Amino acid sequence: MNHNPQSSDGKHDDDSTLSDFLGSLMDYTPTIPDELVEHYLAKSGFQCPDVRLIRLVAVATQKFVAEVASDALQHCKARQAAVVKDKRDKQQKDKRLILTMDDLSKSLREYGVNVKHQEYFADSPSTGMDPASRDE
Amino acid sequence: MKKSKSKKQSNTQQEATNVEEFSFNITKIAVSQICKSVGFKRSQILALETLTLVATKYLEALAKSSVSFSNAANRTQSNLLDLTNALHDMSQVGFRGASTLYDNNCLLKSSVLEDLSAFVSSTAEIPFAKPIERAKEREMEKVKASTGNLQRGAHIPEWLPSFPDVVSNEKCNKRVNGEELWENSSSVLGCQSDGFEEKRNPGKLAKERARVKFRINGGGKRVQLNGYSGNNLFSQTKDEEPEAEYKKPIKSKENQNRVYKRRKL
Numbered sequence: 001m002n003h004n005p006q007s008s009d010g011k012h013d014d015d016s017t018l019s020d021f022l023g024s025l026m027d028y029t030p031t032i033p034d035e036l037v038e039h040y041l042a043k044s045g046f047q048c049p050d051v052r053l054i055r056l057v058a059v060a061t062q063k064f065v066a067e068v069a070s071d072a073l074q075h076c077k078a079r080q081a082a083v084v085k086d087k088r089d090k091q092q093k094d095k096r097l098i099l100t101m102d103d104l105s106k107s108l109r110e111y112g113v114n115v116k117h118q119e120y121f122a123d124s125p126s127t128g129m130d131p132a133s134r135d136e
Numbered sequence: 137m138k139k140s141k142s143k144k145q146s147n148t149q150q151e152a153t154n155v156e157e158f159s160f161n162i163t164k165i166a167v168s169q170i171c172k173s174v175g176f177k178r179s180q181i182l183a184l185e186t187l188t189l190v191a192t193k194y195l196e197a198l199a200k201s202s203v204s205f206s207n208a209a210n211r212t213q214s215n216l217l218d219l220t221n222a223l224h225d226m227s228q229v230g231f232r233g234a235s236t237l238y239d240n241n242c243l244l245k246s247s248v249l250e251d252l253s254a255f256v257s258s259t260a261e262i263p264f265a266k267p268i269e270r271a272k273e274r275e276m277e278k279v280k281a282s283t284g285n286l287q288r289g290a291h292i293p294e295w296l297p298s299f300p301d302v303v304s305n306e307k308c309n310k311r312v313n314g315e316e317l318w319e320n321s322s323s324v325l326g327c328q329s330d331g332f333e334e335k336r337n338p339g340k341l342a343k344e345r346a347r348v349k350f351r352i353n354g355g356g357k358r359v360q361l362n363g364y365s366g367n368n369l370f371s372q373t374k375d376e377e378p379e380a381e382y383k384k385p386i387k388s389k390e391n392q393n394r395v396y397k398r399r400k401l
Contacts, residue, residue, distance in 0.1 A: 018216075018244055021253040031173075031262040032166045039159050040192060044199035047213045056216075056252070060223060061195050063255045065167055065187065069174040076176075099171055099179035104186060112228040113190055117182070 022052045030058035037061075064111075071107035072099055079103075164188045169262050194226070201225050216244070223248045 030037075034051070037058045041048075048054065076097055105115040122128065152158035167188045171179060202222035206214040220243045224234070232247040288299065 015244075017253075018249070021249065021256070024253070024256055028256050029261050029263055031169050031264060032163065033264050036159055036162050036166070037195065039155075040195045041199045044196045045203045046199035047203075048215070049213065050215075053214070053216060053219055056219060057195065057198060059252055059256060060198065061191055062170060063252060064194055065170045065191050066174055066255075066259070068187065068190070069171045069176065073175050097175060097177045099176045099183045099187075101180060101183045101186065104183045108190065110229065115186055115190075 022056075025052050025055045025059065028055070028059070030055060030062050032058045032061060034058065068104075068107050068111060069099070071110065072103040073097065075103040075106050076100070160188060160192065163192055165265055167191055169265055173260075173262050198222050198226055220244070220246050220249060 034054055037054050041054065041057065046057075076099075101115070101117045105117060108115050152161055164184060168179065168184055171184070171187070198219075199222075202214045202218045205218040205221045206212065209218075224231075224237065224246065227234075227248065231251065
């Protein structure tokens with residue numbers, strides 16, 4: 001890939017920051033194991049002898065998941081703040097931060113992933129209706 | 137990170153039957169660790185599996201677009217620049233400098249990489265929770281078992297037969313049924329009689345065929361043979377009597393005339 005030659009100082013800075021970053025990548029162990037990342041990369045046809053790039057992909061995925069999860073957490077906390085009635089309830093609910101499909105679908109929508117989840121499935125149209133109003 | 141199912145059930149859930157399930161289960165553990173580090177205490181199982189699926193698809197999409205960038209540049213191995221371009225493509229929320237992406241032609245200054253380096257420096261390491269059974273060691277053991285086939289590499293399974301000996305086949309240019317590459321066929325090389333085979337299946341068409349002409353009425357002079365006798369019955373009339381083609385090759389010219397006369401009605 002060709003890019004225009006820059007001033008030598010700028011290039012040295014970029015190179016040094018990048019090499020530092022790539023060096024720090026080797027110290028940092030991503031949560032997603034290297035073998036797993038290699039498996040998915042091989043499945044997609046990605047070939048690279050450099051381990052640092054594999055770590056970079058793992059870190060990028062980890063960052064993505066962390067961002068989605070933190071957005072979902074904010075949705076969850078916002079919902080709890082709206083529902084709070086008195087102090088006792090709030091403390092109880094703070095301990096129960098649960099990742100629900102609702103929060104997840106809201107946060108994923110911002111990232112372009114549309115996740116729609118059925119609330120429930122009924123076996124007939126009159127399921128759950130008041131027996132007196134059912135047609136018999 | 138607790139799940140609503142009991143521990144006993146979750147252990148049996150982790151037995152995978154194929155490679156995809158295995159990698160999916162491992163990814164699920166990693167994703168749950170990330171969610172825990174973000175602050176969640178519990179999760180719905182379906183939500184966790186959905187997030188894992190999205191993570192695997194993100195990984196694969198990143199790899200695919202990186203591969204297509206490198207292939208567009210006549211390379212098979214991806215490098216950092218390909219990966220950076222792929223990261224740019226995958227970013228949904230945008231990043232600093234996205235509007236002036238190709239102005240200064242410097243991909244390495246991209247803010248995506250800066251964000252990643254900030255993430256690396258700020259976030260604590262989360263080592264993977266469980267040990268993974270290494271698949272590579274198992275493959276290595278299999279290769280060591282039979283030393284005879286090591287020379288053809290570990291990527292070829294042992295149960296396949298060995299390659300044919302290339303050296304001894306160099307003298308043999310002809311195939312069994314008289315097939316040849318089109319470039320080597322006589323029609324291209326100029327009607328040489330060197331490549332003329334005598335063994336010929338009666339049911340198959342001759343390679344050197346004269347041009348076919350059709351007439352409805354029958355009779356009259358037909359196709360001229362281009363000097364080949366015998367096997368070129370198929371080059372003759374294609375009239376209402378197609379059976380003539382499948383007769384045995386007639387070698388003398390007299391016989392041909394005889395056949396010819398018979399058709400005149």
